[in-house]
Structures are given as structure tokens and as C-alpha cells.
Amino acid sequence: MELLKERIRKDGKIKSGDVLKVDSFLNHQMDTDLFVEIGKEFKRRFADAEVNKILTIEASGIGIACLVAQSFHVPVVFAKKTQTKNIAGDVYTTKVQSYTHGRIYDIIVAKEFLGKGDKVLLIDDFLANGKALEGLIALVEESGAELVGAGIVIEKGFQVGGDALRKRGVRLESLAIIESMDEETGRIVFRDDEEGSGTV
Amino acid sequence: MELLKERIRKDGKIKSGDVLKVDSFLNHQMDTDLFVEIGKEFKRRFADAEVNKILTIEASGIGIACLVAQSFHVPVVFAKKTQTKNIAGDVYTTKVQSYTHGRIYDIIVAKEFLGKGDKVLLIDDFLANGKALEGLIALVEESGAELVGAGIVIEKGFQVGGDALRKRGVRLESLAIIESMDEETGRIVFRDDEEGSGTV
Numbered sequence: 001m002e003l004l005k006e007r008i009r010k011d012g013k014i015k016s017g018d019v020l021k022v023d024s025f026l027n028h029q030m031d032t033d034l035f036v037e038i039g040k041e042f043k044r045r046f047a048d049a050e051v052n053k054i055l056t057i058e059a060s061g062i063g064i065a066c067l068v069a070q071s072f073h074v075p076v077v078f079a080k081k082t083q084t085k086n087i088a089g090d091v092y093t094t095k096v097q098s099y100t101h102g103r104i105y106d107i108i109v110a111k112e113f114l115g116k117g118d119k120v121l122l123i124d125d126f127l128a129n130g131k132a133l134e135g136l137i138a139l140v141e142e143s144g145a146e147l148v149g150a151g152i153v154i155e156k157g158f159q160v161g162g163d164a165l166r167k168r169g170v171r172l173e174s175l176a177i178i179e180s181m182d183e184e185t186g187r188i189v190f191r192d193d194e195e196g197s198g199t200v
Numbered sequence: 201m202e203l204l205k206e207r208i209r210k211d212g213k214i215k216s217g218d219v220l221k222v223d224s225f226l227n228h229q230m231d232t233d234l235f236v237e238i239g240k241e242f243k244r245r246f247a248d249a250e251v252n253k254i255l256t257i258e259a260s261g262i263g264i265a266c267l268v269a270q271s272f273h274v275p276v277v278f279a280k281k282t283q284t285k286n287i288a289g290d291v292y293t294t295k296v297q298s299y300t301h302g303r304i305y306d307i308i309v310a311k312e313f314l315g316k317g318d319k320v321l322l323i324d325d326f327l328a329n330g331k332a333l334e335g336l337i338a339l340v341e342e343s344g345a346e347l348v349g350a351g352i353v354i355e356k357g358f359q360v361g362g363d364a365l366r367k368r369g370v371r372l373e374s375l376a377i378i379e380s381m382d383e384e385t386g387r388i389v390f391r392d393d394e395e396g397s398g399t400v
Contacts, residue, residue, distance in 0.1 A: 029313040030262075030276045032269040059258035062230075063276065066263040069232040076230045076263065113229040 001041050001175040005190055007034065008154065008176055014183045018156065026153065027060035027125050035067035038175060042123070042151040043071035045173045049148045051121040053077060055114070055140065057107060057132055064153060065123040072121070077114060079107040079136060092142045096135035107135050111143070118145035127152040127174060130161020137170065149173065157191045201241050201375040205390055207234065208354065208376055214383045218356065226353065227260035227325050235267035238375060242323070242351040243271035245373045249348045251321040253277060255314065255340065257307060257332055264353060265323040272321070277314060279307040279336060292342045296335035307335050311343070318345035327352040327374060330361020337370065349373065357391050 013021040025031040051072050056065035057079040065076045082105065091108040098105060114120070122136050133150055140147045149171030155162045157177040165172050177191035213221040225231040251272050256265035257279040265276045282305065291308040298305060314320070322336050333350055340347045349371030355362045357377040365372050377391035 023310065024313070025275075028277065028280070028310055030266060030269075030278070032266050032276060033273070035266065036270070059262060059278065059280070062259060062262040063266040063278075066230060066232050066235065066266050067270075069230075070236070070267075073233070075225075076232060077228065078230070078259065078263075080228070080259070110223065110228055113224070 001038070003034070003037055004153065004176050007031075008178075009188055012188065014181045014186060014188070016183055018158070018181075020154070020156070020178065020181060020188075022154065026064075030063045032063070032067060035064050036070070038064060038153060039068040039071035041175060042068050042121075042173065046072075046121060046149060046151070049121070050119050051148050053114070053118045053120050053145070054123050055079065055109070055120050055136055056123045057081070057136060060126075061124045064125055068121075068123050068151065077109060079109050079139060081105050081107055092139045094135050094138040094142070097131050107132075107139065109139050109143070114139065114143040114145055116144040118143070119148050120145050121148050122150040123152075124150070125153045127155040127161050127165075127172075128159045130159075130165055133161065133165060151175075154178065201238070203234070203237055204353065204376050207231075208378075209388055212388065214381045214386060214388070216383055218358070218381075220354070220356070220378065220381060220388075222354065226264075230263045232263070232267060235264050236270070238264060238353060239268040239271035241375060242268050242321075242373065246272075246321060246349060246351065249321070249371075250319050251348050253314070253318045253320050253345070254323050255279065255309070255320050255336055256323045257281070257336060260326075261324040264325055268321075268323050268351065277309060279309050279339060281305050281307055292339045294335050294338040294342070297331050307332075307339065309339050309343070314339065314343040314345055316344040318343070319348050320345050321348050322350040323352075324350070325353045327355040327361050327365075327372075328359045330359075330365055333361065333365060333370075351375075354378065 011024045052074050054065050054069050054076045062078050069076045090111045093108045120140050152174040155174035155177045157179045179189045179191045181188045211224045254265050254269050254276045262278050269276045290311045293308045320340050352374040355374035355377045357379045379389045379391045381388045
């Protein structure tokens with residue numbers, strides 16, 4: 001998605017430890033007009049799929065998922081990262097290891113909001129090692145719902161998550177796949193870039 | 201907002217401890233078509249205000265804020281609840297006590313996304329004791345931005361938060377103010393209800 005890649009080149013900041021900061025438009029401050037375009041693009045890519053529910057994970061996936069849902073006209077469910085007293089005990093749950101924080105946490109979805117008959121599109125802002133997405137897939141499988149696929153805004157193609165999920169047969173659509181990035185030069189190369197067009 | 205009140209009467213579940221569960225459409229599963237209508241209503245109520253930024257707090261405020269932003273055509277910033285390594289040290293921060301969880305946590309907003317020149321509308325799903333909203337107001341004041349007001353989807357009018365904020369002079373617009381609710385009968389009375397119309 002060219003609009004997104006341009007925005008990443010313009011406003012993304014490469015930090016040490018393979019961190020790409022896109023918090024000026026994606027996951028702290030959020031450009032919701034861009035999210036609408038992202039929603040249209042996912043709708044185009046999953047036009048043949050009968051999606052009737054979008055599943056994401058708190059926190060930064062929620063805003064994108066809600067605007068993607070406007071293109072699909074389906075409800076959004078977000079998996080919660082810790083058990084609160086407002087959630088009944090009747091939940092699907094699995095454990096996820098956070099790439100950003102390094103710790104393991106539980107994710108939960110109330111059973112009443114996911115189950116047989118649901119055709120689920122997963123939406124998230126980032127895909128790196130794929131642990132969050134694997135957790136969401138485990139919840140979908142546990143619930144008996146059908147996994148349609150996963151829509152990711154930015155995939156770090158140099159990490160293992162995306163290709164591992166593709167090998168598993170997950171229909172994965174990433175709008176920008178970063179093949180490499182260089183903290184010193186600020187150069188970002190996208191997977192489907194033509195030779196040399198990946199410069200800032 | 202009558203559409204919202206009808207939905208609360210239809211799908212809200214009253215639990216012990218003054219808990220109103222609206223997680224089938226508001227804060228776990230999210231009816232984004234309803235959120236669009238909520239956005240239009242906030243736009244109507246704040247039509248005279250020159251809002252140029254929406255501030256909310258993770259997690260359940262984000263989806264609503266993003267669809268409200270579609271009515272205002274402004275970016276959304278969400279306050280994060282714990283410090284992650286992806287946030288630079290240059291942040292506004294304050295402490296908030298959670299009504300739901302009972303614990304105290306830090307909320308942070310990166311300084312680059314809030315400051316002088318910003319005319320900020322706060323958006324959140326719930327207002328009960330008002331601690332989260334007070335925390336957001338503290339961040340706005342610390343940043344030098346201008347607080348335009350706060351838009352709340354559901355206010356628990358029988359708790360102290362809303363009226364305390366109104367006494368402080370905060371322009372507070374709550375789309376449904378619950379005056380009382382009864383776990384046994386399921387009866388919910390809204391503040392501006394006519395006599396007897398508050399029954400389920």
C-alpha cells in the first residue's frame with residue numbers, strides 16, 4: 001500500500017534493537033483518515049471472504065480494527081491482556097509472550113463474543129515475531145470460529161512471524177512488509193520494492 | 201442520546217457492586233455503527249468548539265475515540281497505562297487509581313503529541329469516580345494545551361466523578377447518565393428520563 005509506505009518513510013523513526021517508531025500516526029497518535037484508507041485496502045484484499053467479525057488485541061490494534069470494521073460493516077472484538085473483574089469467568093484464554101516488553105501475559109475473549117458461525121478476520125498494527133497473532137489464532141481455534149485471515153499494517157519481514165504464519169497456511173495480508181532498515185542511514189527497504197526505490 | 205439509552209436498556213447487564221456490563225456493544229465487543237452515531241452526537245454537542253485533537257486512554261476508549269475523530273477530522277492520541285520501551289522518556293505522566301481494578305497505575309503521553317496550540321476533547325467510554333478523566337485533564341494542563349471539554353458515553357450519575365468535574369468547570373457531555381440501576385429488577389433510570397420511562 002503505497003500511501004502507507006510513503007508515510008512510514010516520512011514519519012517512521014528507526015531505533016536501536018530493530019525498533020520502528022511509528023507512534024506519530026499509528027500507535028500512540030493515530031491518523032484516523034489513514035486508518036480509513038487502510039480499512040478500504042483490507043476490504044479490497046479480502047473482498048471474496050465472508051468476514052462477519054473482526055478480532056484484534058488491545059491496545060494499539062483497536063483503533064485500526066474499528067475503522068477497518070467500517071469497511072466490512074461487522075463488529076469488532078478485542079482480546080484483553082489481563083483478567084478484570086468486569087469479565088465473567090467464561091472466557092477463552094491463552095498465553096502470549098510480548099516482544100516489546102519481554103514478559104508473558106494472558107489474553108482473554110469472553111466466550112459469548114466468539115464461536116461457531118463467526119468468520120473472523122484478525123487485525124493488528126504490527127507483526128514481528130508473531131506471538132500476538134498466534135495467540136489470537138489459538139483463541140479462534142478454541143472457540144470453533146472460522147479463521148478467514150489476518151490483516152497487518154506493518155510486518156517486519158526480517159523477523160520470523162510472518163513467514164511462519166504463511167507456512168502454517170494462514171492467509172496473511174500485510175500492507176507494508178519491511179525487508180530491512182538501517183538506523184544509521186534511515187533507509188527502509190520494503191519487500192516488494194523495486195531496486196533502489198526503498199530509500200527515504 | 202435515545203439510541204444509546206435504548207441499547208443500554210436492551211443489552212446492558214446490571215451486576216453486583218454497581219457494575220453495568222455493556223461489553224456486548226461498547227467495551228469488549230464493539231458495535232462500530234453505533235460508535236459512528238456517537239461520533240455525530242459529540243460533533244453536534246461540541247459544534248461550536250474548535251477541537252483539533254482528541255485524547256483518550258487505553259484500552260476501551262480508543263475505538264470510540266477513533267470513530268468520534270471521523271466526525272471531527274482530527275487525530276487521536278491515547279494515553280498509555282504503563283511505560284513501554286517504545287515510548288521515549290520525554291512524556292507527560294500522572295498517576296490514576298482504577299475503579300475497576302483498585303490499583304494505581306501511571307498514564308503517559310509523549311510530549312511531542314500534546315502541547316500548546318492543541319484544543320483537546322477528551323473521549324472515554326465510562327465515567328464513574330472520574331479518576332481516569334482527572335488524570336487526562338492533568339496531562340492536558342501539564343502540556344499547556346487547551347481543554348475544550350470531555351465527551352463520555354455512559355456516566356454513572358450516582359457516583360461522584362461527573363458532578364465533581366462539572367463543579368470544576370469542565371464542559372462535560374455524557375450521552376447517557378445513569379441515575380440509578382437495580383440488579384434485582386433490571387430497572388435503569390436515566391437522569392433526564394421522564395417519570396416512569398426508565399423501565400426496561
